[in-house]
Amino acid sequence: MSAEEQSASPDTQAPQSRTFEADVAKLLHLMVHSVYSDKDVFLRELVSNAADACEKLRYEALSHPDLLGEDQKGAIRITLDPDNGRLTVADNGIGMSAEEMIEALGTIARSGTRAFVERLETAQQAEGSQLIGQFGVGFYSTFMVADKVEVFSRRAGSQAANVWVSDGKGAYSVAAVNLEDAPERGTRVVLHLMEDARSYAEAHTVERLIKTHSGHVPVPIFLADKPDAEPREISDGAALWARPKAEIAAADYTDFYRGVAGQFDEPALTIHFRAEGRQEYTMLAFVPGSRPFDLFDPQRKARMKLYVRRVLISDEADLLPGYLRFMRGLVDSADLPLNVSREMIQESPLLAAIRKAVTGRVLSELEKLSTADAGAYAKVWDNFGAVLKEGLYEDFERRDALLGLARFKTTSSGGEWRSLKDYVAGLKDNQTAIYYLAGDDARRIETSPHLEGFRARGIEVLLLADPVDSFWVTSALGYEGKPFKSVTQGAADLALIPLLDKPEEAAPDVSSAVAAYLAFAKSTLGEDVSDVRASERLTSSAVCLVAPEHGMDKRLEQILAGAGKLEGALQKPVLEINPRHALVARLAAAREAGADLPFVESATRLLLDEARILDGTVPADPAAFAERLSQVLSRSLG
Ligand SMILES: Nc1ncnc2c1ncn2[C@@H]1O[C@H](COP(=O)(O)OP(=O)(O)OP(=O)(O)O)[C@@H](O)[C@H]1O
Numbered sequence: 001m002s003a004e005e006q007s008a009s010p011d012t013q014a015p016q017s018r019t020f021e022a023d024v025a026k027l028l029h030l031m032v033h034s035v036y037s038d039k040d041v042f043l044r045e046l047v048s049n050a051a052d053a054c055e056k057l058r059y060e061a062l063s064h065p066d067l068l069g070e071d072q073k074g075a076i077r078i079t080l081d082p083d084n085g086r087l088t089v090a091d092n093g094i095g096m097s098a099e100e101m102i103e104a105l106g107t108i109a110r111s112g113t114r115a116f117v118e119r120l121e122t123a124q125q126a127e128g129s130q131l132i133g134q135f136g137v138g139f140y141s142t143f144m145v146a147d148k149v150e151v152f153s154r155r156a157g158s159q160a161a162n163v164w165v166s167d168g169k170g171a172y173s174v175a176a177v178n179l180e181d182a183p184e185r186g187t188r189v190v191l192h193l194m195e196d197a198r199s200y201a202e203a204h205t206v207e208r209l210i211k212t213h214s215g216h217v218p219v220p221i222f223l224a225d226k227p228d229a230e231p232r233e234i235s236d237g238a239a240l241w242a243r244p245k246a247e248i249a250a251a252d253y254t255d256f257y258r259g260v261a262g263q264f265d266e267p268a269l270t271i272h273f274r275a276e277g278r279q280e281y282t283m284l285a286f287v288p289g290s291r292p293f294d295l296f297d298p299q300r301k302a303r304m305k306l307y308v309r310r311v312l313i314s315d316e317a318d319l320l321p322g323y324l325r326f327m328r329g330l331v332d333s334a335d336l337p338l339n340v341s342r343e344m345i346q347e348s349p350l351l352a353a354i355r356k357a358v359t360g361r362v363l364s365e366l367e368k369l370s371t372a373d374a375g376a377y378a379k380v381w382d383n384f385g386a387v388l389k390e391g392l393y394e395d396f397e398r399r400d401a402l403l404g405l406a407r408f409k410t411t412s413s414g415g416e417w418r419s420l421k422d423y424v425a426g427l428k429d430n431q432t433a434i435y436y437l438a439g440d441d442a443r444r445i446e447t448s449p450h451l452e453g454f455r456a457r458g459i460e461v462l463l464l465a466d467p468v469d470s471f472w473v474t475s476a477l478g479y480e481g482k483p484f485k486s487v488t489q490g491a492a493d494l495a496l497i498p499l500l501d502k503p504e505e506a507a508p509d510v511s512s513a514v515a516a517y518l519a520f521a522k523s524t525l526g527e528d529v530s531d532v533r534a535s536e537r538l539t540s541s542a543v544c545l546v547a548p549e550h551g552m553d554k555r556l557e558q559i560l561a562g563a564g565k566l567e568g569a570l571q572k573p574v575l576e577i578n579p580r581h582a583l584v585a586r587l588a589a590a591r592e593a594g595a596d597l598p599f600v601e602s603a604t605r606l607l608l609d610e611a612r613i614l615d616g617t618v619p620a621d622p623a624a625f626a627e628r629l630s631q632v633l634s635r636s637l638g
Pocket residue numbers: 045049050053091093094095096104105133134135136137138139140186187262
């Protein structure tokens with residue numbers, strides 16, 4: 001589009017053709033040609049947009065009551081024209097100006113669009129239909145059933161109206177229309193249905209869809225079976241959350257959840273309660289049954305709606321902390337003042353009190369689910385555990401509650417989730433800490449040599465593979481009086497816990513030859529290490545690296561260094577050597593004999609590089625490493 005076209009105002013110009021933003025065009029193509037099998041969703045999306053528009057107007061009318069005029073009550077009117085294959089959804093909501101139509105219906109405003117489109121391209125049918133709505137692609141779904149879509153709109157209070165038209169194939173146009181051709185206020189979306197989608201112009205199909213998918217939107221819906229037929233009310237717009245719980249069936253909650261969350265699955269947990277007393281409000285919120293694809297997008301906002309006495313104040317209200325950003329639903333307050341701005345409501349101490357209470361309630365409902373249905377809770381943790389763990393370092397006040405909710409894979413859990421309560425119940429005699437191993441790859445950390453001595457003693461170790469783990473675990477004080485301790489840091493202190501197969505031998509004996517070799521290794525490796533010592537944690541491997549006792553755990557150091565956030569130089573690691581290992585014994589003997597010290601020195605340097613490789617890093621000097629390796633190999637071949 002040229003700059004000239006961009007700046008022209010459609011309110012005063014002839015129709016202008018514009019091209020969709022590249023991602024929209026790609027998205028439309030994917031949607032129309034392959035991904036979605038469930039075409040019915042378009043109607044839910046149109047109704048939900050119409051209801052949002054009515055609610056936005058109610059909010060604006062708080063400060064500008066004249067916007068409502070004679071037409072006070074929000075309504076959605078669906079008109080069918082079976083003879084011509086048309087379906088029209090009209091609302092008397094806020095409406096859109098020409099610029100707003102270009103912005104809302106020609107681009108995708110949300111972040112992460114490219115990632116989304118890429119996901120769609122590779123998605124299977126079923127997954128594809130789950131993705132819709134999670135990303136605000138709602139309106140574009142009309143092109144699955146229509147080969148032409150017209151949107152007539154007049155913004156509340158405006159003396160101009162416009163029409164947006166597109167066949168969904170790459171371009172759209174926006175033009176001014178006469179006021180008599182547009183709704184008096186709000187938006188009318190006209191779908192020219194494709195030949196194979198003409199059933200959407202039949203009353204029984206549309207009525208069934210509205211009742212099953214949109215029966216709980218808080219705006220009444222009317223249906224006219226033909227253009228000149230009298231409209232009848234098919235949904236009364238009573239807010240589901242305001243009804244007594246006893247009258248609400250599970251299926252009603254599911255429909256509502258699907259509408260509010262844009263998901264297609266069942267909610268994993270439904271939380272519906274009314275608080276009375278100092279604060280009066282209702283919460284209806286859901287833990288989704290699956291993980292939205294943009295959960296870790298830093299720009300992703302919480303999607304909780306805030307109502308005040310049934311007036312929608314904000315659909316991205318700051319009602320729950322970031323670590324509960326997967327929750328979907330709403331809070332409707334009876335006490336917040338309606339006559340102040342959205343921003344001031346967000347700042348209000350009353351809202352802060354609600355925020356605190358609903359956060360506590362969500363955590364306690366999760367706790368209840370974890371005891372009532374461990375299997376269902378495990379799925380919630382699978383989907384959202386990595387996000388909930390952010391709360392362990394962000395929400396000091398609720399850290400204990402969150403530690404109680406946390407689940408971990410461990411060296412003895414066989415791939416299942418374990419709670420800290422279970423962990424502590426299984427502590428070995430003399431075990432004083434909760435041990436963990438942090439890394440970036442679940443499978444690799446499970447095979448880490450650092451775990452050998454713990455496994456040999458039957459000590460359970462938490463396997464922490466999420467990046468967030470390295471942060472909370474170093475700031476958490478512990479659980480039930482037991483501190484968290486990394487198995488890659490400091491001395492292992494395992495001497496007091498016997499080996500399972502050799503109960504009499506806890507700490508390895510270090511012969512004088514090995515002790516002398518350790519001292520030799522330390523002076524050989526010099527500045528590359530902070531110490532060399534006999535390992536209690538190794539039983540079969542020869543060497544490993546650990547972090548010094550009073551520094552940072554190695555995983556945390558790696559993450560910070562990777563993000564350029566490490567202050568100062570990397571810490572020098574401690575090289576731990578397994579005194580029981582045959583190779584170590586032979587090196588110690590060779591050193592004692594004093595026969596070929598340069599060779600023992602090379603082998604010692606190779607051991608350090610081996611430890612680095614086991615740690616997932618590379619030898620400090622790859623060329624020297626290769627040289628030493630070939631030297632040692634050729635010598636071993638004679
Ligand atoms: N009937 C309408 N009245 C006023 N504005 C509308 C209407 N329909 C769509 N819009 C505007 O178009 C935008 C895009 O709608 P679309 O359904 O694609 O996504 P969304 O509603 O923002 O997201 P989601 O589908 O996740 O709720 C809306 O945010 C709104 O600004």
